[in-house]
Amino acid sequence: MFETLKPVAADPILGLMAAFREDPRETKIDLGVGVYMNDRGQTPVMDAVKRAEAKLAELEKTKSYQGIAGDAEYNSRMLQLMFGPDHAVLSSGRVKSLQAPGGSGALRVGAEVIRRARPEAKLWVGTPTWPNHIPLLGSAGFEIAEYPYYDTATREVNIDLMLETLRQVPAGDVVLLHGCCHNPTGADLTNEQWDQITDIALERGFVPFIDTAYQGLGDGLDEDAYGMRLMAEKLPELVVASSCSKNFGLYRERTGSITFITQTPEQAAIVGGQAMAVARQMYSMPPAHGALLVSLILGDEELCKDWKAELEEVRLRIKSMRTLLADSIQDNAAGMDFSHIKRQNGMFSFLGISSEHLVRLREEFGIYIVSSTRINLAGINSSNVAYLAESIRTVLK
Structure with a gap:
């Protein structure tokens, strides 16, 4: 063989x-x-993580399975970190979030669910992007298309060509965006540019898929979340893959989440079920340790x-x-x-x-x-x- x-x-x-x-x-x-x-x-290892580990050692009573969706408190607290505790979308019933094995696991689960929902959709990826984006997402079966992102001459976002290309993206296609701290260029979208892209997404009907792996490492936790918070407010559908590897230093713990925002609460429930079915077929359930640490940190004021x-x-x-x-x-x-x-x-x-x-x-x-x-x-x-x-x-x- x-x-x-x-x-x-x-x-x-x-x-x-x-x-x-x-x-x-x-x-x-x-x-x-x-x-x-x-x-x-x-x-x-961050000091807050060490202290959370000591606290977890006292509180944890079992190593039994925690379920396909992961830790419920972690999922809830990550949503508040990503979108802000008072964001209207969190009380809309249109959001479903699952714990995932790192940002890569989140991206792959998101890709598989999108493919189930719309198998004919193209995935639009900026050039350049994180090298693993294309093999990771393409292996879900997507046809990959590209949009210009970085201008090597000006060393800035090539916003004019980017917007021109996005205005041609068909309804139902998926556009991958970096939430902040663009990898590999470091060239981030400004708030005004996020506004423009959001308007085009609303007009054209494509679905943004945001990869946010560095929240807090750019301009600040809230500042770095501007784009995804805006899109969650303005757009009917959004997918976000997030990672705790960098901002919590939990690289080897594989701690991430995949979040779907749908048009209705009924759709959110269905998407959640589909995402859990995908997870069950791929890894059954995510690692617990890192997510429990993040949940303890976000849930403890000090x-x-x-x-x-x-x-x-x-x-x-x-x-x-x-x-x-x-x-x-x-x-x-x-x-x-x-x-x-x-x-x-x-x-x-x-x-x-x-x-x-x-x-x-x-x-x-x-x-x-x-x-x-x-x-x-x-x-x-x-x-x-x-x-x-x-x-x-x-x-x-």
Whole structure:
């Protein structure tokens, strides 16, 4: 049987990580990995999470199955975090949310339910997008179409071409959008641009599918939720995949949720049943531990306050590294403008240098960057930023 299988191409990021680990240089820097690191180069467990774990150890009485939809309190509290506790949609009966195994699990469940509802729908994906979006969602059977998102010349959202394309999207098709902290570009939609896209979605009748994996890491918890809150208010249908990997630091716990907003409460009940049927066929039920921690944090006033303070520290550290790096490499022999790094949000930006520059950075200086030139700003710290900046300036001479 298995002799028919062919080798799978290695993930370029994983290959880069392996090369980084084998590099003996003490000055090496990994800007390819997609996790947050603090100023000591660590991906720490948040203090609020540690305290929630201690509390959970006292409260938890069983490891029995919790059900396909996951933890009910987690689902409720995540909805309040995403949309705000007073959002009208939460009391409309039109919302169904399920706990999912991370943002990837949420995306896949959402895709499978949409395919069941409208198998002929195309999925429109911005260029560029997170590399796993297309294989993850395309494997549900979608025909993938693309809309322009990022302008490599201006290093901003190519909003005119994006809107022009979205005005051609047929009713019933699905448009994937990043909620905030766009991966891989860092170029986010402004509130005005969210307004424009919402108006077009309402006019054309397509369904937005928002991937929100970084709420709180851009401009703030509420600010980063502007787009999905607006669409939940204005549109009859919306799908949102959310993740707690980054804003709670729960990467390995696989903690996420998939949320459907439908036209009527009756439709919400049906969609919820379909989503649970999909989940049952894929993984049966989601992991409990991370969701229980998130629920404890969001449900405890002191823990929630401390978590928000920790998250704000993370957000501000990334912002400071953006500014420090951009200012340090702005004066370069090639005359390249890197000010976009300061203007953008979240963990990622495109450096925008050539492949030859990338090879030199890796071979001469031990600086590891993926071929797209996406860099993880959270991989930069006060100890390595000067070396990084000098290395970049050197290869640009």
